[in-house]
Amino acid sequence: MRARDIMTKEVTSVRADLSVELAIALMLEKRISGLPVLDPDCAVVGIVSEGDLLARPELGTARPKPGWVQYLISPGRLAEAYARERGRRVGDVMTREVVTASPETPLDEIVDLMTRRRIKRVPIVEGGRLVGLVTRADLLRSLRRALQEAREAPPRDDAAIRTDVETAFVDAGVIPLELIEISVVDGEVGLRGSLTDERQRAAIRAAAESVSGVRAVHDRLTWVDPMSGLVLLSTQEADPRGGTRAV
């Protein structure tokens, strides 16, 4: 998938000369955490977000004044920092370096940008103009649809499911396949055997649950702590439902 497939097209944006007070009102009312800042040609000149408004004298959260050494280094940059922290116009407080993408950018590149730059939204630009916005919530919507579709998949043959679960375990690469016995009845996967590390349990369940047609996973795997000799069963054994359902 690409940015085009999941981006929001109706983007709430502001101009640099809007007051900070009105920009905040807009963010709170629409329950969004940031706004692209556009010039009259709809080019993105900045982004103003919650993060730009946390350190403020009005909240008693402004940073301590810099020492005299820093004044010698760059009075111009200090003037800028002062305006950023106290400004009443969007243009004074916004972040000017904006990471943008095109409608054709693949989702994995968008996620990579968000993760590395720790940003919440990527403006989508075409021909120098803002055409959309991909937010983390847009990605969640997409993931929710995929999980829903997987859950609503039609029933499958138990033998085919069993083969796929085995393949998923092999693909995961972190599951001791030779120690695990897999059974499938009416789309419900039963697992017996032992683990070499208690942390494998969640990986095994995740791998089994990701197979199409699986309706529940019954984990009866045990792990023997090599230090204490303590035997650990799945906590869900105590669950009267007898398994983790696929929802």
Add this chain to the structure above:
Amino acid sequence: MRARDIMTKEVTSVRADLSVELAIALMLEKRISGLPVLDPDCAVVGIVSEGDLLARPELGTARPKPGWVQYLISPGRLAEAYARERGRRVGDVMTREVVTASPETPLDEIVDLMTRRRIKRVPIVEGGRLVGLVTRADLLRSLRRALQEAREAPPRDDAAIRTDVETAFVDAGVIPLELIEISVVDGEVGLRGSLTDERQRAAIRAAAESVSGVRAVHDRLTWVDPMSGLVLLSTQEADPRGGTRAV
């Protein structure tokens, strides 16, 4: 102000065994970007947020599989990472290291935590139980109120405003006071004179606008570029309103 004064008390939280699909539905419906994860005693055991759900095979955004060297290093941790990226339960994908604060934590410490750890919300814990949540939006609400109150302050004597503007310029420490002429008529501040750096303009406006009783700032300051000899006036000189209003 302290966490207690601005925290949200009605916190939407989830249990670790809830499905990822339902947690996403909750986040999208309530338009929130993260949920504290509680155990049956209401202790915070994790947080699940948008950031925990960006890298997923369902979206085609999962990270590439690690090489064989990493398997030798720690198979247990790799199993954990696998479950984190594919898990269908909140407990598998949530972030376990949660930064919390107490109701008495001052706001500047909360902001410092948010900024340094790059987090969006701080669960407020008292006696081991969750009692509230401070989000960035809670801080915005507080800032909005402060800006509103400042704007609605009653009119003040022009001479008193002039003195306060001068003090604000001195306090800012980045404004060449000796080059600037300040006049105040009916709460509107007029500024003439020259800048030593164009970046001082925003700082000067921010300092003047932060003075109680100021209704508008008319910036007629000039800056002569030492390299080109170019004279820069404020862009608002072209504005028919003739000034930056205090809203």
